[in-house]
Structure formats: C-alpha cells, structure tokens
Amino acid sequence: MQLAGNGNAGPSIVVEWCPTIDQEEKPVKDKTMNRDELLRERIQHIDITRIDTRELVDAMKKMSFTARDLGRAAEIYDMMLRDPKASIVLSLAGSTGAGGCLKIYADLVKYNMVDAIVATGASIVDMDFLEALGFHHYRGRADVDDSKLRECYIDRIYDTFIDENELQHGDRTVKEISDGLKPGVYSSREFIREMGSWLTRNAKKPNSLVQNAYEEGVPIFCPAFSDSSAGFGLVIHQTEHPEAHVSIDSVKDFRELTQLKVAANTTGLLMIGGGVPKNFVQDTVVCAELLGHEVPMHQYAIQITVADPRDGACSSSTLKEASSWGKVDTTYEQMVFAEATSVLPLLASDAYHRGAWKQRPRRRWADLFEKETAGSVTRN
Numbered sequence: 005m006q007l008a009g010n011g012n013a014g015p016s017i018v019v020e021w022c023p024t025i026d027q028e029e030k031p032v033k034d035k036t037m038n039r040d041e042l043l044r045e046r047i048q049h050i051d052i053t054r055i056d057t058r059e060l061v062d063a064m065k066k067m068s069f070t071a072r073d074l075g076r077a078a079e080i081y082d083m084m085l086r087d088p089k090a091s092i093v094l095s096l097a098g099s100t101g102a103g104g105c106l107k108i109y110a111d112l113v114k115y116n117m118v119d120a121i122v123a124t125g126a127s128i129v130d131m132d133f134l135e136a137l138g139f140h141h142y143r144g145r146a147d148v149d150d151s152k153l154r155e156c157y158i159d160r161i162y163d164t165f166i167d168e169n170e171l172q173h174g175d176r177t178v179k180e181i182s183d184g185l186k187p188g189v190y191s192s193r194e195f196i197r198e199m200g201s202w203l204t205r206n207a208k209k210p211n212s213l214v215q216n217a218y219e220e221g222v223p224i225f226c227p228a229f230s231d232s233s234a235g236f237g238l239v240i241h242q243t244e245h246p247e248a249h250v251s252i253d254s255v256k257d258f259r260e261l262t263q264l265k266v267a268a269n270t271t272g273l274l275m276i277g278g279g280v281p282k283n284f285v286q287d288t289v290v291c292a293e294l295l296g297h298e299v300p301m302h303q304y305a306i307q308i309t310v311a312d313p314r315d316g317a318c319s320s321s322t323l324k325e326a327s328s329w330g331k332v333d334t335t336y337e338q339m340v341f342a343e344a345t346s347v348l349p350l351l352a353s354d355a356y357h358r359g360a361w362k363q364r365p366r367r368r369w370a371d372l373f374e375k376e377t378a379g380s381v382t383r384n
Contacts, residue, residue: 039156043167047141049107052353053115061354070342077306077338078354084272084304085117085360091268091367092304095285096123097277099161100344101131102141106213108352113216117355118274119367120264121217121224122281125192125232128214128224129178130171133199134233136215137177138208139170171233178237187248191256192229197370221368225261227254227284258284262291264369265299272304272336276344278311305337308344308351 065075084090094112101109109132112118131141144158144165153160157168181195181202200218207215217224229252230238242249265271265288275282285302292299340347355361 039158042144042153042156042158043142043165045143047102047104047143047164049104050349052108052111052349052356055349055353056357057350057353058357061350064350070340070347073338073340074342074347074350077308077340078351080272080304080306080336080338081274081351081355082358082360083336084274085355085358085364087270087272087304088364089270090272090304091119091264091270091369092117092272092274093285094118094121094123095273095275095277095281096121096127097279097281098124098344099126099131099164100276100348101127101213102161102164102166103345105345105348106132106135108348110211110213110216111356112352113213113220113222114211115356116220116361116364116366117352118222119268120222120261120369121213122261122285123224123226124279124281125226125229125234128196128226129174129199129232129234130166132213133177133203134166134170134174136203136207136209136212137170137174139167139173141166172236174233175236175240178234179240180237182238182241182250183245185250187245187250189251189253189256191260192226192252192254193223193257193260193370193373195229195234195250195252196224196226217370220366221370223260223264223370223373225257225284227257228280229254258287258291260373261285262288262295264372265289266292266295266297267372268367268369269299271302273302273306275305275307275309276348278307278309282307303336306340306351307338308340308342308347310341310343312341 061075061078064071065079066072067075084092094109096109113121135141141161142165144160144163146163148160150160153165159166159168159171178199181198185195185198196214197218200214203212203215204218214224216222226232226234229235238250238252242251261284273285275285289299289301
C-alpha cells in the first residue's frame with residue numbers, strides 16, 4: 005500500500021514504468037521516460053564563497069526598483085555584521101533550500117554570519133536533514149503530469165522533484181532519534197540539537213545546516229515543527245510508545261527564543277519568506293515586554309519575499325507595519341520584493357566577500373540553554 009506523499013500539483017510528461025514503495029511495477033503508461041530518468045539530474049547548491057558579487061551589488065545600488073532595494077539590503081546586512089553588539093537571526097520559510105540554497109544557509113552558520121535560526125520544519129528536516137542523510141533534490145519540470153509522478157512515488161515542488169522513498173527514510177530516521185531520547189517534553193530547538201548531534205556520527209553529507217549549527221552553537225527553532233517529515237516520524241514514535249514518549253512544545257520554543265532576545269538585546273533579522281518563522285521571531289520583543297523586560301525593537305531587518313501587501317498581509321506584515329506593533333525599528337529596514345533564489349545568492353556572497361564576519365565573535369547562543377537541554381538519553 006502507498007502512503008500519502010509530501011508533495012504538490014501541475015500538467016504533462018510521460019512515464020514508462022514506476023515502482024511503488026514495494027518496488028512493484030505499474031502498467032506501462034508510455035515509452036519515453038521512466039522513474040530513474042525523472043530523478044536523474046540533481047539540484048546543484050550554489051557556493052557563495054566561490055562567486056564574488058560585490059561589484060555587481062555596488063552597481064545595483066545605483067539602479068532602481070528591486071536592484072536598488074537589494075543594494076540597500078546588502079548595506080544593512082553588512083552593518084549588522086559590523087555592529088559588535090548585534091546578534092543576527094535568520095528567519096527561513098519557503099522552498100529555497102530545495103531549490104539550491106542549502107549550502108548558502110549552511111555557510112551563513114559556518115562563517116559566523118547568523119547567530120540563531122527560526123525556520124519551517126520543512127526547511128530544516130525535509131530539505132537540509134534529508135540531504136545530510138545522503139539524499140537529494142532533483143531538477144524537474146513544472147509542466148509534468150502529477151498523476152504520473154504520484155505513480156512513480158515522486159513529489160514535486162514547482163520544478164523540483166523529491167523521491168518519496170527518500171523522504172520516508174528521513175521520517176523513519178526522526179523516529180529512530182526520538183526512540184533514543186529520554187521520554188519527555190522538548191522544544192524543537194532541543195530536538196534539532198539532537199539531530200545535529202546524531203549527524204556528527206552518521207551524516208552521509210557533512211557540513212549541513214543542522215550539523216553546522218550544532219557544532220557552532222547556533223540554536224534552530226521550528227515553531228511548527230510537526231508540519232514536516234519530523235511530524236511523521238514523531239507520530240510513529242508516539243504510536244509505538246503511547247505511555248512514555250517524546251513530544252514537542254512550541255510554547256517552550258517561544259519562551260526560549262524570548263530568552264535569547266532578552267540576553268542578546270540588540271538584534272538584526274534576515275528574513276527569507278514570511279509566515280510563522282517571521283512572526284515568531286518578531287513577537288519576541290512583545291513577549292519580553294509582557295514578561296517585564298525592557299528590550300529594544302529589532303534594530304535591523306531585511307525581508308526577501310514575493311508576498312504582496314495589497315492582499316492585506318504580505319506574509320505577516322511589511323517591516324514598517326511591524327513597527328506599529330513595537331517589533332521592528334524602521335531606521336534600518338528593507339523589503340526586497342523578489343523570489344529569494346534570485347537575490348539571496350547576491351546578498352549572501354556580497355556579505356561573505358566584504359568579510360565583516362571575520363571580526364565577529366561567535367555568540368554561541370545555544371549555550372544559553374545548556375542547563376535546560378535534556379540531551380540524548382537511552383530509553384529504559
């Protein structure tokens with residue numbers, strides 16, 4: 005029996021044969037393409053350390069429209085990196101990781117260009133952790149017949165393909181990690197820390213975002229952690245251990261991230277997409293105030309998004325709108341309305357080659373929670 009996939013939808017390519025999860029052959033649909041051919045070409049993740057975009061970004065600052073916005077965003081990001089008091093939080097939503105930006109995010113951690121991360125579960129588990137297990141994302145097409153992809157057990161993110169069998173291996177790996185932990189309530193940060201620890205011993209592909217974050221003391225929060233392959237793995241774990249199991253507490257995530265904001269005081273935000281991660285990290289200012297702490301609004305903020313403010317949202321508000329809630333200072337903020345895979349490499353490469361990260365001390369904010377972290381404990 006096939007399980008429901010983790011994919012999306014679209015129109016027309018042809019398939020010769022397609023194995024199910026049990027490797028049973030389906031009836032021949034056509035004689036032009038098979039499953040192996042559909043998954044033949046891997047997504048290549050861009051390496052910002054090998055491409056210097058400083059001259060291009062400087063030229064774009066003198067242009068108009070999105071080019072000028074990106075130029076100002078690059079200036080603000082460089083300011084964040086040069087501010088000795090500023091801690092930088094990366095907010096990550098959407099499918100840029102699957103689309104070729106995984107190495108960018110891993111390098112932002114490796115080269116001390118972000119100090120904490122708030123992300124969707126899919127960005128961390130279905131994309132980064134999946135590739136750390138030795139699996140891949142594949143170049144596909146948006147005009148495929150999705151019913152044929154379903155027969156092939158291939159999931160689609162626009163023009164990117166994922167092997168559902170590989171995703172389910174990731175689900176079972178999360179279950180395996182859960183089985184090895186002491187039963188109890190964990191924040192997603194604590195659980196992802198255990199994923200990073202597990203990867204130091206078992207990764208097929210080193211230097212993933214999750215592993216780098218574990219090794220460099222960069223905490224990762226996923227407030228909607230179960231909305232990903234982690235959710236499938238945890239459901240299997242809890243079903244097999246109904247009386248004593250691991251569970252994830254998103255309120256604990258919120259409390260811990262607010263603790264980080266209070267301790268850091270001066271903060272800057274680099275936001276890819278919007279939604280829950282963006283709102284979650286912005287709300288820490290309000291939460292700190294409610295707990296009796298006087299903390300400043302986020303002093304720096306950049307958001308790269310395709311969301312439109314005219315629909316009444318802009319995926320959790322424009323940055324100027326966020327100022328009315330007491331979340332973001334408007335002195336150094338920049339919205340960049342663009343699809344992130346087209347401008348993030350320019351921004352990140354510019355910041356990397358300007359080199360301000362070389363003088364930054366490592367914050368290691370994960371150490372702030374060291375006493376509260378449950379750690380890996382073998383089940384009785």
